[in-house]
Amino acid sequence: MSEPILRVENLHKHFGGLKAVNGVSFQVAPGEILGILGPNGAGKTVCFNMISGVYKPTAGKIVFDGQRTDGLPPHRLAALGLGRTFQIVKPFASLTVLENVLVARGIANYGRFGRIWGPWRSKDQVRAAMEVLDKVGLADLAGRKAGLLPLGNLRRLEIARALVVGRKLILLDESFSGLRHAEITRLEDLIRAIRQMGITVLLIEHNLRVSMKLCDRIVVLEHGRKIAEGKPEQIQSDLRVIEAYLGRKRRNNAAGG
Amino acid sequence: MSGYLITIATIIVINAIVVCGLNVIVGYAGQISLGHAAFFGIGAYSAALLATKAGLSFWAALPLVVTISSVVGLLLGLPSLRVKDDFLAITTIGINFIVEAVFLYIPFFGGALGIGGIPRICLFGLRLKGFSFFLLCLAFLVLVMTACWWFTRCWAGLACFALREDEEAAASVGISPVRFKLLAFVAGTAMAGLGGALYAHYMRFISASDFSFPVSITLLSMLVLGGMGKLWAPLLGAVILGALPEIFRPLVEYRILFYTAILLLMIRFQPSGLLGDESLARKVLAKVVPGGGR
Known part of the structure; x- marks a missing residue:
């Protein structure tokens, strides 16, 4: 494995007595799609929020692109090239779809006081933003208010923003939840296309079938601990994973077996 | 123009300048x-104080005045921007009462008597009053x-628009919430x-009650009436709420009631x-003038 783009070591997050994440370690290699899987309350989103800077880990180490990043705030991580989406979509509702992407394009300017005074509606910026919208299939809706879009398109809009910011890695937080079947298929195609661009993806997924199809490798969490890691085929046949999802087989219930 | 109209x-133009500032904080961010x-x-x-105690001219004092206001704004903003929404509203009300009390009870600020004898502004050897002062205010408004x-x-x-819409999403695209607020x-x-x-x-005499909490409400009413986040809203709001009380002079006792009613009606029927x-x-404009709705 080449130098990982993201390395998480022995990560802990405790909320009072609740150990939401309890000693999780994994690595993401450049160019791969790594899925984090697990039943509800397994600690996936908490893990994600620590990686993207929303939570500060109780203990442990996060190394992103060769730099310790645990405890850095979200906007600093974004500046380092980490883009993310949200499980509950967060569009800039009263701005247009195009403006939503332009906000993300400002990533190159927000950090320097001298550069925040430049105009954002320039031709170059709009063209670059339209290219991104084209990639996610929202170019037709560029002038529409983001707050008026249906969920599937909002998920694409968040992916567009994440693509602009996430030069090195993008985190997708349950992008498939709440979508209809046809939308799921189209979103799968989009994520495959993103992989084709050579962008590294870390995704949280609840839906087993989707993640089996998309991911190169999968890490399974349960009760804040990693219970399995490997290729989708390996995960599918892992007994502990099956138990976590379907429950333990009741051995004494012979009549039913 | 008569002195009364001027x-x-x-006052309308001065209010519009102040409401422009409010628009940046409330409407944009x-x-x-x-x-x-x-x-x-x-x-x-x-x-x-700079004019009466330090004897500075308006022009010499202006950079200092703007710096003092924004530095105090920065100092009071630091703690208050750590709270959000309703709590921020309450905190800023508190700031208003504290600042008013400081003006009222500390002798340095003139106490209950306020500060009088503020000189007129001179420009190119001309003492500005009446219409020429109005033009100066207009120039500052522009x-x-x-x-x-x-x-x-x-x-x-x-970045401020993004923060207004969703702070967490803004941070995820590299916008530091604290810095831009x-x-x-x-x-x-x-x-x-x-x-x-x-x-x-302009008034040449000021006292603490000129800057009390009801004034804040009036300023916010102007902004809400005009339309938060819109460039021309402060001027439109200041004109309407500045002119109406003059037109309905006999009802002056009911001014606050009237403002409150406007605020409530706007929130109910025209929140933007x-x-x-x-x-x-x-919508009306769009029908009358083609493309006027933009």
Whole structure:
């Protein structure tokens, strides 16, 4: 494995007595799609929020692109090239779809006081933003208010923003939840296309079938601990994973077996 | 123009400058402020003190006044921007009462007697009063509105819009919430300070009650009426709420009731204000003038 783009070591997050994440370690290699899987309350989103800077880990180490990043705030991580989406979509509702992407394009300017005074509606910026919208299939809706879009398109809009910011890695937080079947298929195609661009993806997924199809490798969490890691085929046949999802087989219930 | 009309017009323009500052904080960055009169007052008091006690001219004092207002804005903004929404509203009300009390009870600020004897502004050897002072205020309004217009078109403004819409999402695309909220707060309070300086040199006598909490409500009413986040809203709101009480002079006792009613009616029927995107005024305008709805 080449130098990982993201390395998480022995990560802990405790909320009072609740150990939401309890000693999780994994690595993401450049160019791969790594899925984090697990039943509800397994600690996936908490893990994600620590990686993207929303939570500060109780203990442990996060190394992103060769730099310790645990405890850095979200906007600093974004500046380092980490883009993310949200499980509950967060569009800039009263701005247009195009403006939503332009906000993300400002990533190159927000950090320097001298550069925040430049105009954002320039031709170059709009063209670059339209290219991104084209990639996610929202170019037709560029002038529409983001707050008026249906969920599937909002998920694409968040992916567009994440693509602009996430030069090195993008985190997708349950992008498939709440979508209809046809939308799921189209979103799968989009994520495959993103992989084709050579962008590294870390995704949280609840839906087993989707993640089996998309991911190169999968890490399974349960009760804040990693219970399995490997290729989708390996995960599918892992007994502990099956138990976590379907429950333990009741051995004494012979009549039913 | 008669002196009466000029007086009303001058006050309207000064109010519009102050409301422009409020628009940056509330309309652009989405940080509710119910204490904007405090910063209006800080500008007025620092201009008055620099003129009467330090003997500085308006022009020499102006950079200091704007700096003082924005530095105080920064200091008061730092703790208050750590709270959100309703809590921010309450905090800014508190700031308004504290600042008013400081003006009222500390002898240095003139106490209950206020500060009088503030000199007129001189420009090119001319002492500005009446119409010429109105023109000066108008020139400052143009300056402030140009600054606001530019703010909506630069990255800093876009970052503030994003913060207004969703703070967490804004942070995820590299916008530091604290930094850009403070920027909006500093810019907004600087404009309030400028308005205050003009007010002090126009009235030539100021007292703490000129900058009390009801004034903050009036300023916010102007903004809400015009349409939060719209460039022309402060001027439109200041004109309407500045002119109506004069037209309905006999009802002056009921002014606050009237403002409250306007605020409630706007929130119920036209939450985005007269200039808002979906507003009635725009729909009518779009029908009368083709393309006028833009």
